Amino acid sequence: MLPGMLEIGQKCQEKRKAKGWTQSTAATHAGIHRTVISQIENGLYSGSLKALTLYLNALEMKLSVQSAGMPQLDELEALFKDD
Numbered sequence: 001m002l003p004g005m006l007e008i009g010q011k012c013q014e015k016r017k018a019k020g021w022t023q024s025t026a027a028t029h030a031g032i033h034r035t036v037i038s039q040i041e042n043g044l045y046s047g048s049l050k051a052l053t054l055y056l057n058a059l060e061m062k063l064s065v066q067s068a069g070m071p072q073l074d075e076l077e078a079l080f081k082d083d
Contacts (some may be wrong), residue, residue, distance in 0.1 A: 006043030008052075008063075013041040015059045030058035 027034040032051050039045040
């Protein structure tokens, strides 16, 4: 499983269900096969970025990239906060 794919899949599934779509309906809107939808939503997808992007576009979502470098100050503060 690729890092982050499970989280992406969960967000896609939430959005699809919010639209009231089945996987088959989503596949029709995206122009990809239903099994690809299933793989994405279950975090098992390792295919083309094109198919993933088609699905995200159908859901009115987009994929963004951020640096995995240094954490932000607020993230550090929350991590080391004494309760």
